[in-house]
Amino acid sequence: xxxxxxxxxxxxxxxRSGALQPGARLPSVRRIxxxxxxxxATVFQAYYLLEARGLVRARARAGYFVAAExxxxxxxxxxxxxxxxxxxxxxxxxxxxxxxxxxxxxxxPFGSPIPSPALxxxxxxxxxxxxxxxxxxxxxxxxxxSPGKQVLRRLIAARYAVDGITVRVDEIVITxxxxxxxxxxxxxxxxxxxxxxxxxxxxxxxxxxxQRLGLRAVEVSTHPHDGLDLAxxxxxxxxxxxxxxxxxxxxxxxxxxxMPEDRKRELVALLALHRVPLIxxxxxxxxxxxxxxxxxxxxFDREGLVLHCSSYSKTLAPGxxxxxxxxxxxxxxxxxxxxxxxxxxSAPSQLGLARYLAGGGYDRHxxxxxxxxxxxxxxxxxxxxxxxxxxxxxxxPDGGYMFWIVLPEGTDAVELHRRALAQHVSVAPGPMFSASxxxxxxxxxxxxxxxxxxxxxxxEQLGKLAAQLVPG
Amino acid sequence: xxxxxxxxxxxxxxxRSGALQPGARLPSVRRIxxxxxxxxATVFQAYYLLEARGLVRARARAGYFVAAExxxxxxxxxxxxxxxxxxxxxxxxxxxxxxxxxxxxxxxPFGSPIPSPALxxxxxxxxxxxxxxxxxxxxxxxxxxSPGKQVLRRLIAARYAVDGITVRVDEIVITxxxxxxxxxxxxxxxxxxxxxxxxxxxxxxxxxxxQRLGLRAVEVSTHPHDGLDLAxxxxxxxxxxxxxxxxxxxxxxxxxxxMPEDRKRELVALLALHRVPLIxxxxxxxxxxxxxxxxxxxxFDREGLVLHCSSYSKTLAPGxxxxxxxxxxxxxxxxxxxxxxxxxxSAPSQLGLARYLAGGGYDRHxxxxxxxxxxxxxxxxxxxxxxxxxxxxxxxPDGGYMFWIVLPEGTDAVELHRRALAQHVSVAPGPMFSASxxxxxxxxxxxxxxxxxxxxxxxEQLGKLAAQLVPG
Numbered sequence: 053x054x055x056x057x058x059x060x061x062x063x064x065x066x067x068r069s070g071a072l073q074p075g076a077r078l079p080s081v082r083r084i085x086x087x088x089x090x091x092x093a094t095v096f097q098a099y100y101l102l103e104a105r106g107l108v109r110a111r112a113r114a115g116y117f118v119a120a121e122x123x124x125x126x127x128x129x130x131x132x133x134x135x136x137x138x139x140x141x142x143x144x145x146x147x148x149x150x151x152x153x154x155x156x157x158x159x160x161p162f163g164s165p166i167p168s169p170a171l172x173x174x175x176x177x178x179x180x181x182x183x184x185x186x187x188x189x190x191x192x193x194x195x196x197x198s199p200g201k202q203v204l205r206r207l208i209a210a211r212y213a214v215d216g217i218t219v220r221v222d223e224i225v226i227t228x229x230x231x232x233x234x235x236x237x238x239x240x241x242x243x244x245x246x247x248x249x250x251x252x253x254x255x256x257x258x259x260x261x262x263q264r265l266g267l268r269a270v271e272v273s274t275h276p277h278d279g280l281d282l283a284x285x286x287x288x289x290x291x292x293x294x295x296x297x298x299x300x301x302x303x304x305x306x307x308x309x310x311m312p313e314d315r316k317r318e319l320v321a322l323l324a325l326h327r328v329p330l331i332x333x334x335x336x337x338x339x340x341x342x343x344x345x346x347x348x349x350x351x352f353d354r355e356g357l358v359l360h361c362s363s364y365s366k367t368l369a370p371g372x373x374x375x376x377x378x379x380x381x382x383x384x385x386x387x388x389x390x391x392x393x394x395x396x397x398s399a400p401s402q403l404g405l406a407r408y409l410a411g412g413g414y415d416r417h418x419x420x421x422x423x424x425x426x427x428x429x430x431x432x433x434x435x436x437x438x439x440x441x442x443x444x445x446x447x448x449p450d451g452g453y454m455f456w457i458v459l460p461e462g463t464d465a466v467e468l469h470r471r472a473l474a475q476h477v478s479v480a481p482g483p484m485f486s487a488s489x490x491x492x493x494x495x496x497x498x499x500x501x502x503x504x505x506x507x508x509x510x511x512e513q514l515g516k517l518a519a520q521l522v523p524g
Numbered sequence: 525x526x527x528x529x530x531x532x533x534x535x536x537x538x539x540r541s542g543a544l545q546p547g548a549r550l551p552s553v554r555r556i557x558x559x560x561x562x563x564x565a566t567v568f569q570a571y572y573l574l575e576a577r578g579l580v581r582a583r584a585r586a587g588y589f590v591a592a593e594x595x596x597x598x599x600x601x602x603x604x605x606x607x608x609x610x611x612x613x614x615x616x617x618x619x620x621x622x623x624x625x626x627x628x629x630x631x632x633p634f635g636s637p638i639p640s641p642a643l644x645x646x647x648x649x650x651x652x653x654x655x656x657x658x659x660x661x662x663x664x665x666x667x668x669x670s671p672g673k674q675v676l677r678r679l680i681a682a683r684y685a686v687d688g689i690t691v692r693v694d695e696i697v698i699t700x701x702x703x704x705x706x707x708x709x710x711x712x713x714x715x716x717x718x719x720x721x722x723x724x725x726x727x728x729x730x731x732x733x734x735q736r737l738g739l740r741a742v743e744v745s746t747h748p749h750d751g752l753d754l755a756x757x758x759x760x761x762x763x764x765x766x767x768x769x770x771x772x773x774x775x776x777x778x779x780x781x782x783m784p785e786d787r788k789r790e791l792v793a794l795l796a797l798h799r800v801p802l803i804x805x806x807x808x809x810x811x812x813x814x815x816x817x818x819x820x821x822x823x824f825d826r827e828g829l830v831l832h833c834s835s836y837s838k839t840l841a842p843g844x845x846x847x848x849x850x851x852x853x854x855x856x857x858x859x860x861x862x863x864x865x866x867x868x869x870s871a872p873s874q875l876g877l878a879r880y881l882a883g884g885g886y887d888r889h890x891x892x893x894x895x896x897x898x899x900x901x902x903x904x905x906x907x908x909x910x911x912x913x914x915x916x917x918x919x920x921p922d923g924g925y926m927f928w929i930v931l932p933e934g935t936d937a938v939e940l941h942r943r944a945l946a947q948h949v950s951v952a953p954g955p956m957f958s959a960s961x962x963x964x965x966x967x968x969x970x971x972x973x974x975x976x977x978x979x980x981x982x983x984e985q986l987g988k989l990a991a992q993l994v995p996g
Contacts, residue, residue, distance in 0.1 A: 148860055157663065169662035181872055182654030190641035191629065193843025228700055228845075228866040235865050244716060244738060260864040266716060266738075371665025371871035373700075388620055392732040393707050394700040398870040399843035400653055 055090055056097035063098065067107055067118055075430015077341075078108060078116040111450055114342030117430070125437050128276040128445040128458045147256045147484055160501075160510040163469070163478030165305075167453045167500025169370045171424060173417050177369055180411065181404030188400055197396035198387045200226025200376070204406040208376055217351045219360070223383040225390060226397045230335045230363035230375035233386075235261050236393070237359040237377050238296060240385040241329045242267055246295040249288055251280055253456075253485035253494070255305045255333065258298045262487075269487040270294055276447045276456065279304060279311030282318055289326050296329050302346045303336035306485050306496035307456045308449025313347050320352040329382065330358045335375075336452035338367045338418055341426040346451070356380030364405060366453075367418065372401045424502075425453050431503040432511065439515030441522050453500030462523035463493045471517050477510040527562055528569035535570065539579055539590050547902015550580060550588040583922055586814030589902070597909050600748040600917040600930045619728045619956055632982040635941070635950030637777075639925045639972025641842045643896060645889050649841055652883065653876030660872055669868035671859045672698025672848070676878040680848055689823045691832070695855040697862060698869045702807045702835035702847035705858075707733050708865070709803045709831040709849050710768060712857040714739055718767040721760055723752055725928075725957035725966070727777045727805065730770045734959075741959040742766055748919045748928065751776060751783030754790055761798050768801050774818045775808040778957050778968035779928045780921030785819050792824040801854065802830045807847075808924035810839045810890055813898040818923070828852030836877060838925075839890060844873045896974075897925050903975040904983065911987030913994050925972030934995035935965045943989050949982040 066072045078084075078099065085092045099116050102108040108116045151165075196202055205224040212219040227233040234257065242248060244266035250258045252271035262269045270292045273281045279301055288294065301311040301319065311319065323330050334348045350360035359382055363375030374397065379386045390396075408414070429449065436446055436457065443460035459465060465481040472479055480498075482491025501507065538544045551559075553567045560567075571588050574580040580588045623637075668674060677696040684691040699705040706729065714720060716738035722730045724743035734741045742764045745753045751773055760766065773783040773791065783791065795802050806820045822832035831854055835847030846869065851858045862868075880886070901921065908918055908929065915932035931937060937953040944951055952970075954963025973979065 148863070151863065166666055169665045172662070172665075174660055174662055174665070175658070178657040178660055178872075181657035185650040185653035185657065185876065186647070188646055188650055188843070190644070190646055190842075193641045193644075193646070193841075194638055228870075229868070231864075232866040239736075257864065264711075264861075264864065369665075370662075371660070371868070373866070373868060373870045389736075391620070391623065392703075392729065392736065394704040394845070394866060396701070396843070396845055398700075398845045398873045400650075400876070401870045401873060404657065404872070 056094045056101065059084070059088065059090065059094065059098040060101040063102060064107055072118050073427075073430070074118050074434050075427050076118045077114070077426070078118065080115060111342065111448070114340075114450055125433075125440065125444050125446045125457075127448055128456075147260065158476055159473070160477045160507055162497045162507075162510065162514070163480040164498050164501070165480075166370065167366060167425070167498070168502060170502070171421055171500070172368060172370060173413070176413065177372075177404070177408050180408035181400065184403040184407050185400045188403065192403065193399050198225060198390040199383070200224070200397055201399070201402040201406060204374075204402050204409075205376075207406055207409045208378075212378070215345050215347070215351075217347065219350070219378040223356070223380055224376050224378050225383060225386045226402060227363075227375045227377060227390065228373045228394060228397055229365050230333065230361050231257055232390075232394065233361040233363070233375045233377035234258070234298070234331060234333055236386045236389050237331045237361060237379060237382065238262070238267075238298060239265055240379070240382050240389055241331075241359070242295045247292040249285065249292075249294045249297040249299075249328075250487070251299055251304065252487075253306055253482065253491050254298075254487075255300060256484050258333075259487050261298075268292075271487055274304065274307060275309065276307050276458075277309055278315065279309050280319065282315065282322060285319070286322060289322075289328065294328055296331055297323060298331040298333065299349075300333040301349050302334055303339065303449055303452030303454075305333075305336070305452070305454055306480065306482075308447045308452055308454050310346050310450060316347065316349045317352040320349050320358065324353075324355050324357055327357070332358050332360045334360055334362045335366050337362060339422060339425055339453065340451040341422060341429070342450055350378065353380065356382075359386070367421070368408075368414065369405055372405060373398065374401055374405050422451075425451075425500065428453070428499045428501070428503050429455070431508075432497060432499040435503070435508055435511040436497070436515070439512045441515065441519040443522070444518070453498055455497055455499065457495050457497055459493045459495070459518055460522045461493060463518060463521045465491070465493055465495050468495065468514070468517055468521055471521075472514055475513055475517075477513055479514065528566045528573065531556075531560065531562065531566065531570040532573040535574060536579055544590050545902075546590050546906050547899055548590045549586075549898070550590065552587060583814065583920070586922055597905075597912065597916050597918045599920055600928070619732065630948055631945070632949045632979055633973055634969045634979075634982065634986070635952040636970050636973070637952075638842065639838060639897070639970070640974060642974075643893055643972070644840060644842060645885070648885065649844075649876070649880050652880035653844075653872065656875040656879050657872045660875065664875065665871050670697060670862040671855070672696070672869055673871070673874040673878060676846075676874050676881075677848070679878055679881045680850075684850070687817050687819070687823075689819065691822070691850040695828070695852055696848050696850050697855060697858045698874060699835075699847045699849060699862065700845045700866060700869055701837050702805065702833050703729060704862075704866065705833040705835070705847045705849035706730070706770070706803060706805055708858045708861050709833060709851060709854065710734070710739075710770060711737055712851070712854050712861055713801045713803070713831070714767045719764040721757065721764075721766045721769040721771075721800075722959070723771055723776065724959075725778050725954065725963050726770075726959075727772060728956050730805075731959050733770075740764075743959055746776065746779060747781065748779050748930075749781055750787065751781050752791065754787065754794060757791070758794060761794075761800065766800055768803055769795060770803040770805065771821075772805040773821050774806055775811065775921055775924030775926075777805075777808070777924070777926055778952065778954075780919045780924055780926050782818050782922060788819065788821045789824045792821050792830065796825075796827050796829055799829070804830050804832045806832055806834045807838050809834065811894060811897055811925065812923040813894060813901070814922055822850065825852065828854075831858070839893070840880075840886065841877055844877060845870065846873055846877050894923075897923075897972065900925070900971045900973070900975050901927070903980075904969060904971040907975070907980055907983040908969070908987070911984045913987065913991040915994070916990070925970055927969055927971065929967050929969055931965045931967070931990055932994045933965060935990060935993045937963070937965055937967050940967065940986070940989055940993055943993075944986055947982075947985055947989075949985055951986065
């Protein structure tokens with residue numbers, strides 16, 4: 053037996069014995085190389101062998117992970133057809149009905165848009181908030197209404213800098229969560245009647261905003277692995293002269309996919325050529341499973357055309373409603389719109405959060421959170437592989453807490469949603485994410501909640517219900 | 525000398541000696557009657573005599589007050605002409621320029637829209653907030669996103685009930701301050717192109733919202749004493765078929781005037797007849813100088829057509845950004861619009877405020893605040909009487925912290941604003957409050973800040989600058 057076979061067999065034993073759980077990251081090549089006294093090439097060969105045996109799989113930039121024991125469902129490989137037309141919308145009702153249902157605590161929340169609030173350091177955050185509230189000075193309650201507290205904007209700008217992204221403190225506007233940031237950004241760069249490019253499928257919040265502002269949605273197909281189709285985007289720009297793109301290039305909601313960085317660079321160059329502002333939704337950017345944060349499109353923006361939107365709601369402080377946009381050229385317009393719509397963001401919330409961030413501990417919390425989400429993903433993917441009908445495909449996100457399941461052709465996801473809800477399980481059916489009602493056989497699954505026994509059973513129930521709905 | 529002359533002379537002596545200061549409220553008729561052992565009729569006669577001597581003045585429902593020593597400037601008696609046309613707007617720039625200037629701390633803030641943040645019980649509120657933040661449960665961060673925390677909505681409904689106003693808990697939606705409530709209310713009942721009735725002069729926030737939503741403003745003249753001209757409103761309804769009225773019937777911003785309750789009742793009946801929703805801005809309603817809260821129009825609404833909007837920003841908790849609307853028939857629409865624009869209001873802010881309110885002390889704080897504002901008003905009115913040019917008129921608010929000064933015909937209020945700002949004093953010039961740029965000789969004065977020596981001097985400066993601008 054060669055060195056690398058020997059190493060592969062030892063690792064296989066660890067996996068089969070359960071010492072390395074499905075979803076766990078294997079030690080880095082460098083670490084094994086030094087601890088076992090073998091060359092990095094030997095380690096690579098061992099990992100390749102394990103991959104060939106179906107026991108581990110590689111994820112771009114993230115290293116090797118233990119595969120789900122019964123194998124995995126295949127990834128969907130084709131993007132949806134791009135809408136050639138712009139579409140007027142009526143998405144409100146189906147979305148609100150869903151939101152109502154998923155917020156009930158007796159429902160297993162696979163359809164929920166939020167991760168479990170139990171994943172966050174609320175007691176420590178509460179202490180920071182308490183200290184900020186007790187020492188709040190009278191003038192601090194009314195200072196810097198819009199763009200928001202400078203102390204917080206500085207902390208946000210510093211974090212961009214650490215990630216190698218240049219953002220000026222004075223282009224940051226603090227908002228009531230990312231949703232307000234995205235809405236203000238869109239309203240700041242459009243007028244009623246304008247066309248706006250969205251992904252297909254896309255976050256339904258984008259469709260609601262487009263509908264409310266009297267805009268037209270242009271859907272551009274988005275690949276379940278690589279993200280937005282740039283050739284289709286080019287055609288859509290030529291055909292519709294959109295006044296904005298609203299995109300989520302990292303850990304896209306609902307697909308979970310991420311555009312590779314070179315494609316993000318291309319995207320920004322293409323939009324710059326046509327002077328189309330990019331509203332970049334990056335609320336999951338910090339929730340990566342790999343070794344570093346995927347750069348947002350904002351990192352490649354040289355002209356101030358990217359309005360980068362994010363928040364602490366998914367990473368640290370749900371319910372505090374603190375988000376922001378780094379809005380480039382459009383920062384003043386966003387700031388003014390904020391002043392005349394909601395005026396300001398809660399001062400104690402802003403200052404409490406700033407105090408927590410300044411005190412350290414955010415990175416430690418994030419590392420734990422990312423590990424937990426990666427672990428939950430592995431568990432959910434595993435259960436889907438075990439329980440869902442043959443022919444099911446699923447995306448393989450490298451971050452965030454959503455993945456996208458394509459059921460066998462003709463399976464009615466809206467009916468699945470209904471039947472599941474009757475059994476106290478929610479899923480988000482595909483048509484919620486499309487202006488034109490596509491994705492009738494798709495569902496979005498939220499793996500942001502611990503996969504306890506009840507949730508495991510719920511995935512089994514879902515698989516059975518789906519199997520009943522497969523035509524023929 | 526009769527009994528009442530004797531009593532009047534004693535009181536006059538107290539006033540002349542300074543024992544009773546300008547702006548102070550005289551003891552109630554009942555109290556004097558019992559303490560002096562004279563009949564109530566005698567006390568009334570004494571007060572009438574003092575009024576005739578120009579030493580005291582009566583305020584509706586509020587009792588008698590010591591007049592400013594040099595007399596007072598007369599009240600303006602005529603309303604502006606009603607705009608017969610609806611108007612497209614461009615108010616943004618002049619408003620934002622003003623807001624930028626008044627938020628600077630080195631400026632004497634007579635043009636500011638907010639009262640002094642030093643008037644609020646921030647340390648006690650901070651303790652409630654601290655306790656709420658430390659005990660915030662994970663699910664409380666994401667529960668009841670919209671319409672907002674039930675514990676807070678119940679407290680708000682209970683307060684309406686105490687004031688004799690019937691409001692259901694489930695028609696209340698918590699918002700990021702009253703400004704969001706008003707904006708959501710307007711967007712919920714209109715579509716682009718609709719006409720909306722506003723007062724003339726009106727709060728500029730209404731004009732900004734109308735402009736942003738692509739609506740048309742119909743200005744209806746508003747009397748400096750009695751409020752909106754109901755006959756003119758009837759004509760405006762017939763001519764323009766407005767889809768909403770946005771009004772401030774109590775302590776109107778900028779006039780400071782209040783519609784008598786019987787006229788509010790008429791207003792609601794007129795709007796009900798034509799099924800026109802009323803967006804009622806009542807943010808100063810708790811800041812009355814008289815013996816009780818003036819009833820809002822909402823109190824007379826039997827059909828759910830009044831969307832009553834208020835907040836804690838002006839009465840208790842500036843910077844916390846907690847407001848609400850009791851939106852009647854339109855509550856669901858408002859709730860949904862909130863969900864898709866800013867999602868929710870800061871959970872710790874809501875729960876901190878609820879904890880403060882439940883703990884008692886709000887009423888005691890409000891009594892102190894009202895007295896302080898009444899006192900500051902008397903001081904400011906006195907200084908205006910002393911320092912402003914002959915021919916100046918001023919409204920006499922019974923609450924809130926704004927009054928309206930009409931300078932002699934032809935005096936340029938915008939130029940006054942500019943020259944004052946150069947001397948580090950702000951005023952809000954009249955044209956800010958008009959879609960059609962009326963009120964060129966008017967200014968709004970904020971008396972919500974303690975009238976210290978610097979502020980006194982600033983009013984003297986303002987009077988001198990105004991005198992220089994009175995034409996020939």
